Amino acid sequence: MTFDCARPHELAAFWSQATGWEIHPETEPDGDEVLVCGEPNLLFIRVPEGKSVKNRVHLDVTGSDGTTRDQEVERLAGLGATVHDDRRNPDGTGWVTMLDPEGNEFCVCRADYEKQS
Incomplete structure (x- = not known):
């Protein structure tokens, strides 16, 4: 990519x-x-x-080693990403669209192990 x-x-x-x-x-x-x-x-x-328009293709990322989606959002923000659109729902579903340091969109989703708990 x-x-x-x-x-x-x-x-x-x-x-x-x-x-x-x-x-x-x-x-x-x-x-x-x-x-x-x-x-x-x-x-x-x-x-x-x-960059002048929204990405037509983007990465979806998840936490690993037991990290939750919300922990991954915080970790990535600490590396320089910013929250662009927060689509998390009260029931735990949803995702967060973030921007990397040059404004490229990517989504942080729940890992499979989060969906089972």
């Missing part, structure tokens, strides 16, 4: 921390492309224009 962005190294660092995936070891420090190795791989490429 490829992200056009203004600051590929900074955005890749955010997503590396968010996912726990490693930045490719052969990444050039001042290069225009940064690969975060995961499933799927995330490629960040420097482009001159800024």
